[in-house]
């Protein structure tokens with residue numbers, strides 16, 4: 001669903017007339033007014049009044065007590081990414097709030113709508129180095145779409161209304177509302193009006209006819225057009241429009257890491273994913289295309305490699321809602337500054353039918369090389385040890401691509417994103433822009449809570465898993481049926497790979513002595529299993545998949561496996577290596 | 580050792596730009612504007628912030644030496660902030676601008692000769708206050724002019740010298756209120772031309 005429509009549904013009319021209530025209760029009622037039914041959080045001194053108010057609304061608002069505030073932020077992200085709704089988290093002042101920051105930064109760079117509510121010391125103590133006082137506004141300023149400090153109870157409804165409006169409209173992002181304790185305790189006459197407009201904020205630029213015409217002309221004249229589908233396509237719900245454009249003009253489509261699942265992977269026009277560990281053909285042929293149509297993406301350096309050697313033969317048509325992204329990295333021939341879906345709907349009627357099958361065939365030829373040199377051995381290895389690729393292949397087969405896969409950061413992430421054959425949009429969730437280790441487990445937990453009817457599988461490495469494994473406690477307490485896979489290579493694998501390739505195999509602090517993960521899962525009351533042999537793998541995965549409730553599976557994988565293809569950092573996309 | 584505060588030598592293609600910003604008048608906004616520069620390690624040459632002619636709206640004038648490409652990106656990042664009403668970039672010839680400087684000197688330097696008085700006249704400066712111990716001279720002008728006066732007065736002993744940031748008005752006929760009104764009624768960002776000026 002497009003973001004525009006979500007705006008209309010706001011007011012639920014829970015609170016029809018003015019009521020005299022505390023600021024804390026106003027926080028809860030405002031959330032209910034915004035249609036929130038799920039919060040991830042952790043209490044502490046400065047947010048206790050809000051937790052006290054929450055106690056009276058336990059039926060309406062499901063609060064999940066996480067085990068670390070970073071987990072709350074990532075859970076809110078996972079929830080938002082799969083539901084399209086705003087994720088919400090609570091934390092106390094000082095350390096509670098600072099613990100949220102990694103998740104906030106991640107949400108900012110990956111355009112994820114979350115609203116974080118933090119408690120703050122009483123207003124008259126601000127700036128006195130009071131107990132658990134940190135400058136949370138200052139700290140979060142560069143990593144939030146908007147932040148605000150509430151010091152008076154009366155400000156609460158308007159601040160929260162604004163927070164939700166800003167978080168979910170335009171290019172979504174994180175918002176933080178810092179509420180001093182006195183504002184939580186004081187009373188106000190509560191009345192709720194959803195925010196519909198801010199004069200200084202224009203989230204949906206109006207499409208200019210000229211841009212549409214210019215873009216159509218460039219696309220219609222293309223001999224070798226190439227379409228890049230980014231996260232913006234998923235956010236604006238433009239999957240069908242991208243498909244229609246691709247089919248009408250017979251344009252090959254590649255997706256960015258965050259754009260995965262915006263285009264059906266088994267479609268004949270789909271040519272894979274872009275970037276450092278993406279597919280061979282789309283990277284190499286970026287430098288052959290004559291028109292590059294980039295939709296809802298921002299030309300991250302992991303996509304472009306060396307920009308001076310990127311898409312040099314191409315005229316670039318950039319469809320992007322955030323004007324600051326246009327011409328930021330890659331100069332455009334035509335820019336359409338608009339919501340992706342709206343832009344494509346305007347553009348489609350002007351696009352001519354075309355046949356680019358010969359051009360698409362060039363991708364297929366390179367696909368064959370990648371298959372022979374890399375994929376075959378990743379998916380059907382003959383090595384002694386299990387390889388990550390075959391685990392992901394089996395997960396794909398067993399789930400029939402119906403499961404939501406949430407990955408951590410590292411080699412397993414690249415492998416999972418390369419080989420998981422998702423069937424539906426928003427069915428692969430990862431930390432892209434920030435590359436936050438520790439993302440998978442809490443984000444999967446949040447995704448599962450957002451989509452209770454679906455299967456959610458977290459895939460992490462032994463390193464990243466240990467960054468947020470305490471969330472097993474949350475999963476246990478609320479019996480959240482996430483399937484947790486740890487691909488254990490006893491290494492910080494991705495860093496080890498770089499050390500092998502670019503630092504003369506000097507494995508500086510990347511080897512890990514790991515605990516007995518089974519005992520840990522067991523300690524948290526989660527059914528757990530370990531596989532070391534290939535012949536046991538499929539059955540173990542199937543058992544995990546069929547299990548009713550949370551399940552932990554450790555797979556011992558080859559220790560020194562490398563992920564290929566690979567564009568060496570700062571190199572041209574054409575120099576992508578296959579070995 | 581490298582002096583880490585020294586400007587990098589490759590300043591080729593750099594120029595002085597004046598950025599004019601209108602924002603809602605709210606606490607913390609100065610910070611949100613300036614971190615855009617900090618993050619890119621850009622040094623602000625001059626900054627002036629004060630209330631604009633419209634109630635509740637602040638105007639920032641920031642002078643920056645950088646490349647055209649960089650300043651355009653910076654302006655887009657500033658506009659992106661929710662509470663920013665508008666941000667525009669100007670080259671020197673598109674604005675009228677001025678700065679003000681105050682020079683605090685010992686009153687006695689006027690006593691012994693007419694030299695200093697003549698300097699004040701010749702520089703189109705004026706005497707703001709005379710106290711028993713010190714006198715404050717005021718001069719408006721561009722940086723070179725206010726610096727020149729400072730250099731001349733130095734030998735008489737300047738107790739304190741302060742220069743304001745630049746303030747500037749554009750050469751366009753646009754009225755700020757009209758711009759804000761247009762913004763109020765519009766649903767787009769298309770009030771801007773590609774070069775950051777207003778259509």
Ligand SMILES: Cc1ncc(C[n+]2csc(CCOP(=O)(O)OP(=O)(O)O)c2C)c(N)n1
Pocket residue numbers: 408409410411412413435436437438460461462463464465487489491492493494495
């Ligand atoms: C919080 C954080 N710290 C450090 C890094 C740098 N880093 C990127 S990948 C990686 C190794 C990940 O190891 P592991 O989780 O075991 O996964 P693998 O690569 O072995 O699949 C590291 C340390 C990071 N991305 N995030």
